[in-house]
Amino acid sequence: xxxxxxxxxxxxxxxxxxxxxxxxxxxxxxxxxxNNLLYTLKQITDxxxxxxxxxxxxxxLIRIKDDKFFNNFKDLLARFKDIRNTFLSCKNGEILDExxxxxxxxxxxxxxxxxxxxxxxxxxxxxINLLSFKEVYQKLNPIKNETSSFxxxxxxxxxxxxxxLKKSNLDKIVFKNNLEESLLKERASLANEExxxxxxxxxxxxxxxxxxxxxxxxxxxxxxxLDLLLAKSKLxxxxxxxxxxxxxxxxIKMENGIHPIxxxxxxxxxxxxxxxxIEVNCGTTVITGANMSGKTVILNIIAxxxxxxxxxxxxxxxxxxxxxxxxxxxxxxxxxxxxxxLSSFGGxxxxxxxxxxxxxxxxxxxxxxxxxxxxxxxEGSNLSKALILYLNRFSSISILSTHYDGVCTLAKxxxxxKGLKSVDFKTLKNSLNLEEDKLKLxxxxxxxxxxxxxxxxxxxxxxxxxxxxxxxxxxxIKIAEEIYTGRSINEK
Amino acid sequence: MNVENPLTSLINSVCKYxxxxxxxxxxxxxxxxxxxFLIKNSKNEILGxxxxxxxxxxxxxxxxxxxINADTLVATAKSSLLQSDVTFEILSVLDINTPLxxxxxxxxxxxxxxxxxxxxxxxxxxHVLNIxxxxxxxxxxxxxxxxxxxxxxxxxxxxxxxxxxxxxxEDINVLVKETSKLVCFFSIEKVNIEIYKLYxxxxxxxxxxxxxxxxxxxxxxxxxxxxxxxxxxxINDKLRYIFIKGIITNSLLEDILAxxxxxxxxxxxxxxxxxxxLNMEVYLKFLNKGGSLxxxxxxxxxxxxxxxxxxxxxxxxxxxIEKKLRTRIKVSIFNVLNHDWR
Numbered sequence: 140x141x142x143x144x145x146x147x148x149x150x151x152x153x154x155x156x157x158x159x160x161x162x163x164x165x166x167x168x169x170x171x172x173x174n175n176l177l178y179t180l181k182q183i184t185d186x187x188x189x190x191x192x193x194x195x196x197x198x199x200l201i202r203i204k205d206d207k208f209f210n211n212f213k214d215l216l217a218r219f220k221d222i223r224n225t226f227l228s229c230k231n232g233e234i235l236d237e238x239x240x241x242x243x244x245x246x247x248x249x250x251x252x253x254x255x256x257x258x259x260x261x262x263x264x265x266x267i268n269l270l271s272f273k274e275v276y277q278k279l280n281p282i283k284n285e286t287s288s289f290x291x292x293x294x295x296x297x298x299x300x301x302x303x304l305k306k307s308n309l310d311k312i313v314f315k316n317n318l319e320e321s322l323l324k325e326r327a328s329l330a331n332e333e334x335x336x337x338x339x340x341x342x343x344x345x346x347x348x349x350x351x352x353x354x355x356x357x358x359x360x361x362x363x364x365l366d367l368l369l370a371k372s373k374l375x376x377x378x379x380x381x382x383x384x385x386x387x388x389x390x391i392k393m394e395n396g397i398h399p400i401x402x403x404x405x406x407x408x409x410x411x412x413x414x415x416x417i418e419v420n421c422g423t424t425v426i427t428g429a430n431m432s433g434k435t436v437i438l439n440i441i442a443x444x445x446x447x448x449x450x451x452x453x454x455x456x457x458x459x460x461x462x463x464x465x466x467x468x469x470x471x472x473x474x475x476x477x478x479x480x481l482s483s484f485g486g487x488x489x490x491x492x493x494x495x496x497x498x499x500x501x502x503x504x505x506x507x508x509x510x511x512x513x514x515x516x517x518e519g520s521n522l523s524k525a526l527i528l529y530l531n532r533f534s535s536i537s538i539l540s541t542h543y544d545g546v547c548t549l550a551k552x553x554x555x556x557k558g559l560k561s562v563d564f565k566t567l568k569n570s571l572n573l574e575e576d577k578l579k580l581x582x583x584x585x586x587x588x589x590x591x592x593x594x595x596x597x598x599x600x601x602x603x604x605x606x607x608x609x610x611x612x613x614x615x616i617k618i619a620e621e622i623y624t625g626r627s628i629n630e631k
Numbered sequence: 632m633n634v635e636n637p638l639t640s641l642i643n644s645v646c647k648y649x650x651x652x653x654x655x656x657x658x659x660x661x662x663x664x665x666x667x668f669l670i671k672n673s674k675n676e677i678l679g680x681x682x683x684x685x686x687x688x689x690x691x692x693x694x695x696x697x698x699i700n701a702d703t704l705v706a707t708a709k710s711s712l713l714q715s716d717v718t719f720e721i722l723s724v725l726d727i728n729t730p731l732x733x734x735x736x737x738x739x740x741x742x743x744x745x746x747x748x749x750x751x752x753x754x755x756x757x758h759v760l761n762i763x764x765x766x767x768x769x770x771x772x773x774x775x776x777x778x779x780x781x782x783x784x785x786x787x788x789x790x791x792x793x794x795x796x797x798x799x800x801e802d803i804n805v806l807v808k809e810t811s812k813l814v815c816f817f818s819i820e821k822v823n824i825e826i827y828k829l830y831x832x833x834x835x836x837x838x839x840x841x842x843x844x845x846x847x848x849x850x851x852x853x854x855x856x857x858x859x860x861x862x863x864x865x866i867n868d869k870l871r872y873i874f875i876k877g878i879i880t881n882s883l884l885e886d887i888l889a890x891x892x893x894x895x896x897x898x899x900x901x902x903x904x905x906x907x908x909l910n911m912e913v914y915l916k917f918l919n920k921g922g923s924l925x926x927x928x929x930x931x932x933x934x935x936x937x938x939x940x941x942x943x944x945x946x947x948x949x950x951x952i953e954k955k956l957r958t959r960i961k962v963s964i965f966n967v968l969n970h971d972w973r
Contacts, residue, residue, distance in 0.1 A: 220724075238709050238735060241721040290720040290740060303718065303741060310742050330716040330743070 149446070153469050157443050158400040166370040169213050171221035172359045173366025183451045184463060186385060191265040192451035193382050198262055199372035208260070209373070215256055216366050218249045223359055230352035234338075235345045241289035243348065243355075244279040247272040248287050250358055257365075264368065267361055275351050278344065295340045302333045371452050380453035386460045389421040389502055389534055391445060396456035398440045413587040414456075415440050417554060419538055421502070422531040425547040426540040426589070428556030429601040433587045434540035435471070437556070438506045441538060442469055445504055464536070466503035468494045470510065484513045491526075498533045505530070505537040516543065524549055544598055553594045557586035559601040564608055577609055641792075641934045641963045642672050645770070648789040650760055651933070652683070652773040655794035656809075661938030661967035662794045666774055667698050668967070669792075679768030681706040681759050682749040683775045683787070696744045697774070703739045704768045706759045708732045708748040717743035722766060727755045736762055747774055756787050786903050786928035791817075794967070796938030797947050807952060810935060811959035812911045816904035817930035826872065827927055830900055834876045841865045842872035855879070859886035866892045873899050878906050881913045888913075888920055895921030903928040934963040 203209040254269040281294040293300035306329040313322045395414035402412040444454040511519035520543040530537040547553040655662040709732030719737035727734045839850035855877035939947040
């Protein structure tokens with residue numbers, strides 16, 4: 140795997156693991172045009188454009204709190220059928236058939252309704268411009284009453300009305316006379332004339348409509364944008380998302396950030412989800428914590444919220460400040476390299492090589508989850524230290540999670556997951572008896588919040604405590620304790 | 632003009648319903664002629680016309696060209712619509728797709744011929760019927776099909792007219808026998824509402840189920856063909872209903888009868904009369920042995936249309952057909968070739 144080819148250098152697999160697509164799939168999109176935009180999202184690099192997008196979401200957010208408004212808007216959007224192919228055919232000079240002409244007529248009526256609704260709403264969104272297609276409607280509605288139906292009206296040509304009159308007069312006789320041969324022949328020839336005249340009318344209509352097709356296609360883009368905006372603001376409303384703000388330096392600050400999918404899962408199990416607050420600049424920040432303390436989840440939350448902000452969504456946080464960067468890379472345990480026969484370490488290194496090559500030329504966001512976890516601890520620790528020192532030299536923002544000791548002193552900042560820090564294991568051990576109760580308790584006592592600590596702070600060592608609490612053989616615990624003590628004596 | 636009465640009574644009974652299907656056992660049994668006749672004589676109604684299409688491209692089925700008057704609502708595939716010489720006001724394009732394009736709802740501005748090719752699924756046709764009524768149709772005629780290949784569902788409409796003719800058989804006795812058998816099968820008694828609901832609930836996923844006084848047993852069989860052994864294995868004193876989703880053949884019933892189990896406490900429940908591929912003799916034998924059969928959906932046959940002319944040009948004696956049929960069935964019978972129709 141040589142890094143991403145998809146979005147901002149993130150590949151599909153990573154985005155899937157982040158739950159990004161699950162979030163997209165949950166959004167309420169009403170049109171094919173909105174759907175297209177949703178699944179071809181690109182990073183918005185222009186700051187002004189990003190600001191405008193946030194503004195637009197803000198405006199929609201306020202209005203859609205009114206359920207009725209939201210539903211009316213969605214229903215209006217849902218009326219539009221995807222007839223872009225018809226628009227393209229007409230633009231290319233093809234002659235349209237009656238059904239296509241009908242669909243264009245109906246589109247223009249819905250367009251008029253949407254334009255009226257939008258103007259009355261006074262949303263005044265930036266970048267949305269809805270044109271009127273009254274002229275197109277009138278060309279397709281020569282009978283001048285307010286219909287959405289269509290046929291090749293008599294009004295289009297006197298020759299046509301004459302032919303039709305002859306044919307209908309003939310019809311009255313033909314069927315009374317038991318379908319006499321000569322009458323049928325005459326009827327067939329009139330029918331032919333009629334079809335020919337209708338063809339000429341269709342040809343003329345199609346060529347008259349050609350010049351409107353570009354604007355009609357642009358209108359579909361506007362429908363898509365409205366649809367997407369509506370969906371983004373609904374998402375923001377449902378998850379209490381925040382309006383991201385820019386910061387001039389290379390910087391990301393997240394206050395009470397969450398991952399909505401993980402939060403929902405935990406809530407359904409009856410647990411509590413701890414929002415994450417963190418502030419990072421260029422160079423490296425290290426995140427440490429005991430096993431199972433949620434280091435990966437934290438990286439996921441940072442990545443997800445950054446991605447949302449940079450794509451022009453709100454973020455799942457109370458506050459989110461950031462600088463748009465040119466790429467985001469996420470180095471994590473990678474299943475594909477295992478599939479390709481490489482060891483997981485081999486896969487990591489190839490990905491790392493790709494990241495390091497980018498560093499001199501671009502500033503990005505780099506997230507690395509437990510680098511070199513698969514190698515022996517000494518080498519893993521040394522390589523991690525080297526990586527941190529190297530990354531400090533560049534203007535990219537790097538966040539590494541690790542469980543190797545001594546590595547954090549080299550980073551610019553150190554954050555730690557509180558974990559079981561404040562738990563009194565001795566009293567705990569005596570209270571409960573059942574194993575599953577103990578596990579449940581450990582889980583509930585785990586504090587997943589992040590706190591900034593001194594660079595020299597040691598990595599929590601809760602593993603042995605957990606063994607002891609769970610009632611692992613006491614002889615084994617004793618031996619382990621001796622080793623631990625011996626080690627800490629050596630450390631001092 | 633002594634055929635006026637049955638025809639008038641037929642039109643009257645057709646107009647009582649909101650939807651009527653015209654079903655024929657074979658091609659050339661006079662479906663199109665019957666349809667055209669009904670169209671011509673339903674002047675007080677706002678007509679809707681559609682057909683139950685055929686899955687896949689069966690090229691042997693030529694879509695009939697039906698003659699309609701102005702202000703008739705149709706639901707047909709796009710290319711059929713555009714080929715017609717009728718001027719159609721297009722009202723809506725549905726999301727139902729067919730090999731001939733999406734289904735279009737339109738109203739005729741002029742009269743003329745149109746080819747009707749409708750939705751090919753039961754749900755599609757139901758949806759189409761609803762839409763036609765929404766656009767104002769007071770009576771919708773559905774050009775149905777009833778052949779072993781298509782399993783089209785006559786129960787979607789409120790009533791049906793069965794079209795038979797020499798094209799099916801040039802032997803009057805065979806023709807009469809087959810017709811009266813069908814009318815009998817189609818009018819088999821309906822189950823009560825509790826059993827109806829139970830069937831719908833269970834048979835969504837299964838093809839065969841046994842309902843006892845105290846329990847329900849669902850079979851893993853994927854088809855009812857050849858299920859006689861399984862059925863026999865599950866008969867006991869407490870069995871009250873056997874739910875079957877699929878076709879009941881002669882051999883199935885014969886096997887069950889041969890096993891000599893007591894059948895008089897058991898009711899067989901099937902979807903409708905089109906699922907019986909049986910000879911009358913076997914059915915009667917089954918009934919005589921105490922067997923009982925009920926359906927979810929009886930088919931309301933309000934008339935039988937006879938086409939005495941076969942495709943080879945040979946013409947049967949209509950009066951004889953009518954006389955023989957009269958002794959066996961009660962519904963209106965009429966001659967499609969009666970020139971008063973045209």
